Amino acid sequence: MDLDKxxxxxxxxxxxxGELxxxxxxxxxxxxxxxxxxxMKENLFDESLIDSFDILLENSKTKLNLFFNEYDNLFLSFKNSIPTTFSYLEEGFENSRALICVREILMKSKIRRNENFFKDSEDNIGFCFFLMSEFLKQEELLAKELFEKVINQSIDEFIILILEHQEAKLYKEIAYILGAFIEFERSCFKLSKNTKTISKKVQNDLSRSEFLRREANKKRRVGEKS
Incomplete structure (x- = not known):
């Protein structure tokens, strides 16, 4: 395996x-x-994701407005909006432990947030994904630290909120890919899933983590049958 590739x-x-x-x-x-x-599809790490990529590719050619509209409905609406910072996902309010942690990691690097482009805080999910992209090119130890201390703590909660949301269509496919990718990243960094207890229940009184696991397995079985 070519590790650099x-x-x-x-x-x-x-x-x-990050862009999404x-x-x-x-x-x-x-x-x-x-x-x-x-x-991304050419560098596929899970064959069950092919259908999700095909759906996204079909719409990303000429229907970008569908992505914009769905983003607004999921993350910017006044009702049932999904939080977009790791602080809120982890503790239920902004500017908490996750933000401090991201800033401390940033101080160890040469990267700084361009406030003219990135209007949100440093623990914004998209910004942290951009950081991971840059860290993997330059400072892999910082990539592992950011993943372990921040992303891995509550990314599953974020994914399941998308999967649960009634307005999620294209972003549900994105969530399937993201969920599988996060598991792949855990194997790369030799980390396990965060085991914190989440009290909120979802369909059929399942825990969030169990719902996510079953959704991933269902997607994989469908992929295998096709």
């Missing part, structure tokens, strides 16, 4: 996720999404 492929995945989960007024927002998804 694998590291760059992982960096590309994080870059694409960051808010921006840029006219070039998601302009490279289709090309990025094509390369």
């Amino acid at each position: 694998l590291r760059l492929a992982r960096s590309l995945y994080y870059q694409c996720f 989960f960051i808010f921006s007024f840029s006219k070039q927002r998601l302009a490279s999404l289709n090309d990025c998804l094509k390369v």
Whole structure:
């Protein structure tokens, strides 16, 4: 296995996720999404994700407005919006432990947040994905620290909130890919899933983690049958 090639492929995945989960007024927002998804599909690590990539690729060619509208409905609506910072996901309020941790990690690097482009805080999920993309190119130890101390703590909660949301269609496919990728990253960093107890229940009184596990297995079985 070419570890450098694998590291760059992982960096590309994080870059694409960063663009999908960051808010921006840029006219070039998601302009490279289709090309990025094509390369991601070429570097597939889970065959069960092919259908998800195909759905996203079909819509990313000429229907980017669908991604914009769905992003607004999921993350910017006044009702049932999904939190986009690790602080809120982890503790239920902004500017908590996760933000401090990201800032401390940033201080160890040469990277700084461009406030003209990134309007949200440093623990914003999209921004952290962009950081992972850059760290994997430059400072892999910092990538592991950011993943272990921040992302791994509550990323499963974020994914399940997308899967549960009634407005999620394209982003549900993105969540399937992200969930599988996070598991792959855990194996790369030799880390296990965070085992904190989440009291909120979902369908049929299942825990969030169990619901996510069953959804992933269902997706994989469908992929195997096809």
